[in-house]
Amino acid sequence: MTSNPTTPPRPFDVTTVFPQLAPLARTATRLHPRPGLPSPQDSSIGGPLLWPADEPWPHCDGPHVWDQHNPAPSPDDVRLQRRITEDAVRRADGNPASLRYTPEELADYQRARAGRPWPDGPIPLLPVAQIHLRDVPSLRPPGPADLLQVLWCPFDHPALPRTAVLWRTAASVTDVLTTPPEPSVIQSADYLPQPCLLSPEVVTEYPHSEDLEHEVRRQMETCRTWQVAAEPDEWDEDELTPEDVYNSSLSVAPGWKIGGWTRWGLTDPHPRLCGACGAQMDSLLTIASSEWGETSKSWIPHEDRDVSASSLNPYPEQPTMVQIADGNNLHLYACPASLEHPHLVLIQ
Ligand SMILES: [Zn+2]
Numbered sequence: 001m002t003s004n005p006t007t008p009p010r011p012f013d014v015t016t017v018f019p020q021l022a023p024l025a026r027t028a029t030r031l032h033p034r035p036g037l038p039s040p041q042d043s044s045i046g047g048p049l050l051w052p053a054d055e056p057w058p059h060c061d062g063p064h065v066w067d068q069h070n071p072a073p074s075p076d077d078v079r080l081q082r083r084i085t086e087d088a089v090r091r092a093d094g095n096p097a098s099l100r101y102t103p104e105e106l107a108d109y110q111r112a113r114a115g116r117p118w119p120d121g122p123i124p125l126l127p128v129a130q131i132h133l134r135d136v137p138s139l140r141p142p143g144p145a146d147l148l149q150v151l152w153c154p155f156d157h158p159a160l161p162r163t164a165v166l167w168r169t170a171a172s173v174t175d176v177l178t179t180p181p182e183p184s185v186i187q188s189a190d191y192l193p194q195p196c197l198l199s200p201e202v203v204t205e206y207p208h209s210e211d212l213e214h215e216v217r218r219q220m221e222t223c224r225t226w227q228v229a230a231e232p233d234e235w236d237e238d239e240l241t242p243e244d245v246y247n248s249s250l251s252v253a254p255g256w257k258i259g260g261w262t263r264w265g266l267t268d269p270h271p272r273l274c275g276a277c278g279a280q281m282d283s284l285l286t287i288a289s290s291e292w293g294e295t296s297k298s299w300i301p302h303e304d305r306d307v308s309a310s311s312l313n314p315y316p317e318q319p320t321m322v323q324i325a326d327g328n329n330l331h332l333y334a335c336p337a338s339l340e341h342p343h344l345v346l347i348q
């Protein structure tokens with residue numbers, strides 16, 4: 001990456017047509033993860049954490065939803081498979097048709113796919129994200145904490161994925177744990193984030209249409225000024241409604257991010273109230289299955305618009321290789337009153 005990813009400007013400022021949206025503007029920080037070699041001192045996805053050597057590593061006791069029919073790979077099996085794919089893609093030099101594996105790679109790949117015995121006992125959590133306040137000032141944790149760490153259990157649970165959210169003061173970690181425990185196997189490669197460095201970028205978001213009052217949504221469907229402003233030709237081509245255009249291009253950014261609004265899709269908006277004090281919770285971290293998709297192409301950073309297929313990552317829109325429930329996002333919410341209050345998790 002030679003320059004930081006930059007989101008193109010929105011097609012137009014939606015508040016010029018709907019001034020009532022202006023007070024609802026929120027800052028989101030797109031993290032723009034890109035594969036790299038983060039150190040424990042870096043902000044990262046899937047990277048080593050700045051973890052005190054004398055602090056116990058978190059584990060999950062389940063219960064887990066075992067799927068004995070699907071082989072469970074070890075983290076190193078997944079890393080090997082990804083490395084083999086990267087090497088083959090690099091050799092193919094941008095032409096998917098000439099993608100070939102060597103016999104040795106094929107044998108290694110098959111061995112890595114064979115799976116391993118399911119584990120007994122508590123499962124060590126995997127690092128998901130580490131964000132320094134210095135890189136994302138909008139984190140704004142109360143108190144002296146300046147480092148957010150998120151881990152998760154790499155197995156399915158009866159309900160939502162099990163995540164751990166920790167805050168600490170980076171300067172207080174002087175003796176760093178160098179070899180954290182790792183699960184012997186993980187349920188799926190989807191749970192192992194590819195180590196990525198971050199290029200945070202602040203953007204402005206407006207609520208997803210499902211979070212807007214009925215009257216505003218009604219105006220969106222009928223306001224002529226708005227329809228002219230929002231390029232009606234494009235709508236006709238793709239048979240999009242004005243609300244679709246608002247949701248895809250003008251409101252909520254896709255991808256991994258801190259803060260901002262939630263892109264609803266699986267369900268209607270869900271109340272996000274703190275289980276400890278009842279406060280309205282803030283969006284903390286969005287863990288995304290992809291950085292952009294069919295309905296959010298306008299958010300593709302300038303620098304990624306002509307990523308060649310010879311890139312080391314064959315899927316430029318999936319730099320972290322994480323998949324949440326078939327292409328959805330995992331949203332983590334935090335209580336603004338106290339870091340001690342439990343966080344909330346939703347899939348959308
Ligand atoms: Zn678990």
Ligand SMILES: [Zn+2]
Pocket residue numbers: 274275276277278279335336337338341
């Ligand atoms: Zn609370």
